[in-house]
Amino acid sequence: MIALVDCNNFYASCERIFRPDLIAKPVIVLSNNDGCVIARSNEVKDMGISMGTPLFKINDLVRNYEINIFSSNFALYGDISNRIMQILKNDIANVEIYSIDEAFLDFSDFNNHETIALDLVNKINKWTGIPTSVGIAETKTLTKIANLFAKQSKSKNICHIDNSKIKFFTQKTKISDVWGIGNKYTKFLNKNKIYTAYDLTQKNDKWILNNMSINGLKTMYELKGIKCFELELLSSPKKNIRTSRTFSKETSDYYKLQRIISSFASKSSEKLRRQNSKTSSISVFIKTNRFKTCNNNFKLISKSNFEYPTDDNSIIVKEALKILNKIFIPGELYKQAGVIIGDFQLSNTFQPGLFENMCQKTKKNKLMQAFDNINNVFGSESIKLGSEEFHNKWRTNRNKLSPSYTTKWNDILDVNI
Amino acid sequence: MYTPIPFLKLIASAGFPSPAEDFLDPNLDLNKFLIKNPPATFCIKVKGDSMIGTRIYSGDVLIVDRSLSPKNNNIVLATLNGNFIVKKIIITHSKVYLMSDDGERSEKMCINDQTEFNIWGVVTSVINKLIE
Numbered sequence: 001m002i003a004l005v006d007c008n009n010f011y012a013s014c015e016r017i018f019r020p021d022l023i024a025k026p027v028i029v030l031s032n033n034d035g036c037v038i039a040r041s042n043e044v045k046d047m048g049i050s051m052g053t054p055l056f057k058i059n060d061l062v063r064n065y066e067i068n069i070f071s072s073n074f075a076l077y078g079d080i081s082n083r084i085m086q087i088l089k090n091d092i093a094n095v096e097i098y099s100i101d102e103a104f105l106d107f108s109d110f111n112n113h114e115t116i117a118l119d120l121v122n123k124i125n126k127w128t129g130i131p132t133s134v135g136i137a138e139t140k141t142l143t144k145i146a147n148l149f150a151k152q153s154k155s156k157n158i159c160h161i162d163n164s165k166i167k168f169f170t171q172k173t174k175i176s177d178v179w180g181i182g183n184k185y186t187k188f189l190n191k192n193k194i195y196t197a198y199d200l201t202q203k204n205d206k207w208i209l210n211n212m213s214i215n216g217l218k219t220m221y222e223l224k225g226i227k228c229f230e231l232e233l234l235s236s237p238k239k240n241i242r243t244s245r246t247f248s249k250e251t252s253d254y255y256k257l258q259r260i261i262s263s264f265a266s267k268s269s270e271k272l273r274r275q276n277s278k279t280s281s282i283s284v285f286i287k288t289n290r291f292k293t294c295n296n297n298f299k300l301i302s303k304s305n306f307e308y309p310t311d312d313n314s315i316i317v318k319e320a321l322k323i324l325n326k327i328f329i330p331g332e333l334y335k336q337a338g339v340i341i342g343d344f345q346l347s348n349t350f351q352p353g354l355f356e357n358m359c360q361k362t363k364k365n366k367l368m369q370a371f372d373n374i375n376n377v378f379g380s381e382s383i384k385l386g387s388e389e390f391h392n393k394w395r396t397n398r399n400k401l402s403p404s405y406t407t408k409w410n411d412i413l414d415v416n417i
Numbered sequence: 418m419y420t421p422i423p424f425l426k427l428i429a430s431a432g433f434p435s436p437a438e439d440f441l442d443p444n445l446d447l448n449k450f451l452i453k454n455p456p457a458t459f460c461i462k463v464k465g466d467s468m469i470g471t472r473i474y475s476g477d478v479l480i481v482d483r484s485l486s487p488k489n490n491n492i493v494l495a496t497l498n499g500n501f502i503v504k505k506i507i508i509t510h511s512k513v514y515l516m517s518d519d520g521e522r523s524e525k526m527c528i529n530d531q532t533e534f535n536i537w538g539v540v541t542s543v544i545n546k547l548i549e
Contacts, residue, residue, distance in 0.1 A: 416463075
């Protein structure tokens with residue numbers, strides 16, 4: 001038996017922890033750069049504002065209904081998430097942290113599943129102030145469905161799909177709401193008269209294998225209650241690292257883009273070293289404004305490979321700037337830029353090149369270690385490459401940022417007594 | 418996070434190995450001393466004089482544990498009609514009171530069903546820095 005714990009309206013709920021005046025009031029959290037809605041309290045959902053709506057489209061609603069708007073405060077959300085995962089790990093031996101606000105729990109050792117789930121919901125709510133829902137079922141895919149129903153029920157935050165109720169619940173679940181079924185498959189399946197999760201389970205293996213991938217077949221079995229996806233208990237290192245930002249102001253300035261790309265490449269290599277990997281490839285992209293040039297929206301991107309896998313700031317940044325030079329078109333206004341590094345090898349197992357200068361490399365490794373140590377002790381960005389941006393004006397708009405109540409001494413809650 | 422390395426480890430063993438090496442203890446950790454339940458513990462700062470009688474001064478940092486249930490005479494962080502307050506809680510067999518005490522006189526307020534009142538957490542320690 002597996003349980004999926006999912007925080008309700010996580011970012012919006014985090015904003016309420018230190019703002020009791022916002023209980024039962026509408027709350028919205030915006031994406032990076034204050035662009036689109038990425039979290040909504042129930043009051044906002046009831047108004048019919050959907051996920052991803054750009055802020056400028058709902059300005060009137062915001063004013064008329066006095067909706068409380070927040071920029072995303074990932075320092076706060078990350079800390080609250082860590083606390084919740086810690087609470088789960090204290091009580092449950094096997095926990096898979098699936099995202100910032102979701103975790104799969106191994107419930108196979110228990111009989112009284114719902115009592116334990118209710119205990120966890122109450123504990124998380126008391127200890128952190130965050131409301132959660134729990135879906136319980138035999139497979140991960142069914143726990144996702146159970147969780148949807150748990151969220152919809154107003155009275156109870158727990159839904160248990162035992163094997164006798166699988167048909168009932170899968171018949172009530174749209175195929176697009178099934179875990180792992182994206183837009184493309186939804187369209188394809190609808191064309192083939194498959195509208196609910198149950199419809200999919202009525203197809204035979206061969207049809208699904210021919211028309212979907214092996215994962216499609218696994219999903220179908222999981223919907224029948226046959227486990228195909230195990231809990232992933234060892235956190236696997238990331239497969240690629242992406243650092244990108246939408247700018248607060250468009251730019252056509254090549255030198256500015258150079259500095260921004262340098263910063264992103266440098267940030268990416270820091271993250272790379274933190275997970276003890278080396279990268280074999282790098283991609284750089286720049287994008288024009290998506291909303292203003294709808295018809296003519298384009299993204300310039302190019303990829304290149306490193307001679308030897310590396311985690312060295314200076315090598316990664318140099319390559320990133322080479323790519324930028326290749327893809328940059330003068331005269332265009334750029335709204336977004338990013339760096340993606342991928343094809344990782346673990347630092348302790350990688351194969352050095354035959355003609356690599358190992359002596360110089362050891363020296364460079366020490367330099368990178370010193371670099372990271374300085375930034376660890378004195379705060380991030382205490383030391384950076386000369387090609388990077390030195391002030392952070394390209395940084396995104398975060399006009400409605402709440403204090404980092406749990407991670408900065410200067411930001412902790414002030415109470416007048 | 419930056420973790421300090423215990424000082425004794427750094428002693429080079431050019432001469433005799435340190436006889437203390439086998440008895441090396443980890444450093445005193447204020448987090449462990451002050452915080453019983455880290456995932457449920459938060460820090461806040463207070464301003465004002467209404468709790469001087471209970472030795473809470475303006476500018477002090479309070480450590481608040483949300484996992485505890487308040488007992489009689491505990492100091493609590495609570496919300497009253499959407500605002501945060503810090504008070505001493507008095508629990509009798511029939512009633513709950515909130516008390517403040519500025520050293521000269523104390524005020525007592527009774528919680529009834531009409532008050533929009535919630536306990537946010539129980540204050541477990543007060544940090545009062547004598548020198549900044």
